[in-house]
Amino acid sequence: MSLRAKGAITGIGETAYLRGTERSALSLQMEAALAAIADAGISPRDIDGIIPYALGAVAEDFITNFAIPDLRFSAVTPMGGASAVAAIQAASAAIAAGICQHVLVTLGRTGYSGGRIGLRVAQMPQFRTITEFEMPLGAIGPAQLYAPMARRHMEMFGTTSRDFGEIAVATRAHAARNPRATMKKPITLEDHAASRMIADPLRLFDCSLESDGGTAFVVSAADRARDMPHPAVIVRGIAEGHPDSPSAITQRPDMTRLGIAKAAPRAFAMADMTPADIQVAEIYDCFTYIVLCQIEDLGFCAKGEGGGFVRDGAIGPGGRLPVNTHGGLLSQAHMAGMNHVVELVRQLRGDAGDAQVAGAMRGLVTGYGDMGDGSVAIMERAG
Amino acid sequence: MNETALPPIPAPSVETKPYWDGLAAHRLMIQACAECGKLRHYPRPVCDACFSLAVRWQELSGQGTVHSWTVTHHAFHPGFRDALPYTLVTVDLAEGVRLNAQWRGADPALRLGLAVRIGFEAGAGGFTLPVVLPD
Ligand SMILES: [Zn+2]
Numbered sequence: 401m402s403l404r405a406k407g408a409i410t411g412i413g414e415t416a417y418l419r420g421t422e423r424s425a426l427s428l429q430m431e432a433a434l435a436a437i438a439d440a441g442i443s444p445r446d447i448d449g450i451i452p453y454a455l456g457a458v459a460e461d462f463i464t465n466f467a468i469p470d471l472r473f474s475a476v477t478p479m480g481g482a483s484a485v486a487a488i489q490a491a492s493a494a495i496a497a498g499i500c501q502h503v504l505v506t507l508g509r510t511g512y513s514g515g516r517i518g519l520r521v522a523q524m525p526q527f528r529t530i531t532e533f534e535m536p537l538g539a540i541g542p543a544q545l546y547a548p549m550a551r552r553h554m555e556m557f558g559t560t561s562r563d564f565g566e567i568a569v570a571t572r573a574h575a576a577r578n579p580r581a582t583m584k585k586p587i588t589l590e591d592h593a594a595s596r597m598i599a600d601p602l603r604l605f606d607c608s609l610e611s612d613g614g615t616a617f618v619v620s621a622a623d624r625a626r627d628m629p630h631p632a633v634i635v636r637g638i639a640e641g642h643p644d645s646p647s648a649i650t651q652r653p654d655m656t657r658l659g660i661a662k663a664a665p666r667a668f669a670m671a672d673m674t675p676a677d678i679q680v681a682e683i684y685d686c687f688t689y690i691v692l693c694q695i696e697d698l699g700f701c702a703k704g705e706g707g708g709f710v711r712d713g714a715i716g717p718g719g720r721l722p723v724n725t726h727g728g729l730l731s732q733a734h735m736a737g738m739n740h741v742v743e744l745v746r747q748l749r750g751d752a753g754d755a756q757v758a759g760a761m762r763g764l765v766t767g768y769g770d771m772g773d774g775s776v777a778i779m780e781r782a783g
Numbered sequence: 784m785n786e787t788a789l790p791p792i793p794a795p796s797v798e799t800k801p802y803w804d805g806l807a808a809h810r811l812m813i814q815a816c817a818e819c820g821k822l823r824h825y826p827r828p829v830c831d832a833c834f835s836l837a838v839r840w841q842e843l844s845g846q847g848t849v850h851s852w853t854v855t856h857h858a859f860h861p862g863f864r865d866a867l868p869y870t871l872v873t874v875d876l877a878e879g880v881r882l883n884a885q886w887r888g889a890d891p892a893l894r895l896g897l898a899v900r901i902g903f904e905a906g907a908g909g910f911t912l913p914v915v916l917p918d
Contacts, residue, residue, distance in 0.1 A: 529825040532799060534883055535791040537912060539871055540859035547853035548873050555851070555895045600854035648825060650873050650883050655851060 404670045407492035407635045408625035409779065410502075411440025411618035412742040417582050417733035419512045421612040429457050429508025430465055432614030440618045441629040442502060445469055447618075449494055449503035451487040453736060454478035456508055473500045478526075479640065480769020481684050481729075482659070484737045486640045488777045491619035501621045507738045508614035526647050526770055534650065542686065543599040543607055545649055545771065550601050550689035552655045557704035561601055563711065564688040565592035567723075568605045568730060570716035571685065575727025577717065577754040582609060583731040606688040608729035615738035617745065626782065633748045637671030637778035639663035649771055656704075658690075660766060660774025661697035668699070671778040673762065675700045678778070680747050680757040681721055682740035684768040685728040691715075694766055695723075698776065717755075725755045737767045741777070748781040790862035792908035799826045801840045806911040809903040813880060815841045824880040845901035846918065847874040850881060852893050862907065872915040874899055884913040 413435025415428050429452075437444050444466035450459040451474070459474035473494045477486035484505065491503035530545070539545055553559050569589055575581035587605065595604040625632035641663030645652040668674060675698060683698075685691045692706035700721065701709040709715075715723035726732045726743035733739060744765040746752045761783075767775040795803045805812025815822045816830035817837035828836055850873040858864040870886035872893065882901060886893070898918035906912035 529827075531791070532793050532795070533825050535860075536793050536906065536910065537871060537883055537885055538790065538855065538860070538863045538866065538869055539883060540791070540863070541857075543857070544853055544855055544859060544871065548851035548871070551853055552851040552895070597854075597856040599857065602853075650881050651824060 401496060402670055403489065403492040403496055403635070403638055405622050405634050405636055406496040407488065407619045408622040409617050409633045409635070409741065409745045410620040410625050410628045410630065411436040411438070411442070412745050413437070413439055413616045414580065414739065414742055415614040417580060417611050417613040417735070419582060419609070419611060421510060421513050425508040425510045425514065426457050426461065427508070428510070428612065428614035429506050429616070432508065432616040433462065433504055433506045436616035436618050437504065439630070440502070440620065447471070447502050447504045449473035449491060449500035451475050451477060451490055451503060451505045453483055453507040457506065462504065473503065479767065479773040479775065481686055481737045482640065482767035482769040482773040482775040484741055485765055485767035485775035485777050488619055488635055488741070489638045489640055489775065492635055492638055495619065495621045501624060503619045504616060505619065505738070506614070506616040507736055509735070510612045511610040511734055512612045529648055541599070543602050546687055546689065547599040547602050549649060549655050549693070553689065553693065554601060556656065557707070559692065559707040561593065561603070562589060563692065563707035564601070564606050565589045566710045567685070567688040567691050567715065568592050570710070570713060570719070571724050571728050571730045573716045574722070574725045574755055575731035578726050578732060579753070581727035581732040582611065583727065602687055602689065608686045609731070609734045611733035611735065613733055613735060615735040615742055617738070617741055631749050632782040633745050633779050634782055635777055636780050637667035637669070637673065639666040639670070640773070640775040643772035646773060647771055652772070656693060658693055658697050658768060658772050658774050660694055660768065660776055663774050663776050664698045667776045667778050673778060677762050678721065678764050679760045680725060680744070680763040681723050682725070682744045682763070682765040683723050684737045684740060684766050685724055685730050686768065688730070690768050691723065694768060694774070697774070698764070698766070722757050725752060725757060736769070740765045744779055748779055788861035788864070789907045790860065793910055798828065802826060803910060805840070805842070806903060806913060809911070811843045811845050811901055811913065812840045813843050815839050822878055822880050824882065843876055843878050847876040847882070847899055847901070849893055849895055849897040849899060850875045851895070852886065872899065874901065874915055882913060884915045887914045888917040
């Protein structure tokens with residue numbers, strides 16, 4: 401049995417994205433969840449499966465807050481920024497097995513007002529080797545841990561900081577068309593080159609935001625989706641992949657290849673599509689380099705050719721492959737890629753406003769997290 | 784204002800202590816499989832080649848080449864604020880595993896494949912840390 405077209409995204413919900421809040425992450429998560437459920441045209445009590453983000457609310461919080469009478473499935477997909485899209489695979493599997501009909505996937509966080517990411521890493525069990533062996537050397541934050549991947553890519557393939565700048569500039573140009581983005585002021589390649597160096601080769605404008613907010617979506621049985629309020633957005637291909645040496649980038653045999661390189665061929669085969677079929681892509685962008693590397697690992701171009709692929713606005717508004725049409729983690733908000741899923745659904749519904757890619761019927765969304773885990777979903781609007 | 788802030792200090796486990804004890808003696812001791820001999824880093828219970836739980840520790844030469852690097856300009860931890868900017872080098876050790884450590888060369892003209900060697904330096908909390916020196 402394949403998971404092809406077993407699930408559909410039927411509801412999406414977001415809070416306002418902020419840089420500063422006095423609300424709790426749990427409250428933000430509940431607000432987003434209720435918005436997604438209302439968007440799907442169902443009652444909170446119809447939710448019979450829940451996959452919350454691994455750090456935060458648990459399934460029991462939703463049973464309690466919504467008085468859910470019969471929750472039949474709960475899971476977590478603890479893959480950092482790859483969790484949201486990996487949750488689509490877990491939800492599709494539960495639906496295909498007949499366990500449940502409507503799976504709620506949610507995240508709420510106070511990443512700006514609460515704990516910053518560099519401090520969170522030290523508390524996560526999958527990073528105990530990093531905590532013991534690399535943090536005492538001064539390798540503390542994700543930017544520092546990922547920078548050697550970017551540096552090696554540059555040295556191996558001639559990729560430049562300006563190529564990373566193309567991604568930052570294109571993403572901001574998309575954000576300028578999205579009223580929900582927190583950073584809308586256009587930037588130039590010169591602004592990128594002048595931004596403060598954080599962990600060479602990564603500059604400030606190569607790094608994502610820290611944000612407060614909540615995001616949620618509902619994965620429903622595809623055969624139910626046709627009777628729900630919005631055009632059905634069908635999950636045609638779905639996969640997760642884990643890199644070799646998943647928790648220690650230092651020891652990874654090929655530092656320029658992420659877990660998504662294993663997942664992408666499986667997802668495209670399931671969808672019976674190729675990268676040429678994709679009209680819009682929401683690609684996890686904790687750092688600009690991670691977008692470039694995934695573009696290669698997804699097969700949009702060969703390994704080492706990502707710099708050439710993103711040049712001259714190719715992934716910006718009106719480009720040959722619009723990427724992160726909402727502004728991504730770099731310019732909209734850091735919602736661990738949940739907002740990427742929401743944006744792809746908006747695009748395929750034709751509801752993306754000024755950011756809409758004309759005629760978008762097929763797109764993909766990726767997740768990346770926990771030092772290299774990957775996930776990818778290929779979706780299509782039902783014809 | 785963070786004059787007293789210390790860098791993070793390792794908390795060795797029973798499985799990792801020989802590595803830290805080795806550094807304290809200025810020896811680069813790396814875990815190896817006692818059955819098939821495959822080296823592995825970071826320390827862990829199982830050999831991924833033969834699945835043996837048997838472990839021995841082997842002293843490496845400290846010779847290697849540059850695999851990649853990064854120069855940190857932002858203080859991610861108050862214990863490293865006074866050290867900025869500092870360079871972290873990922874080294875391909877001659878025997879096959881990799882090691883991260885701060886660069887102590889005068890000229891930061893790093894490139895892939897540059898020959899380097901591992902040295903030892905007193906760190907916070909009484910621990911000895913590896914450093915990377917030009918060969
Ligand atoms: Zn062995």
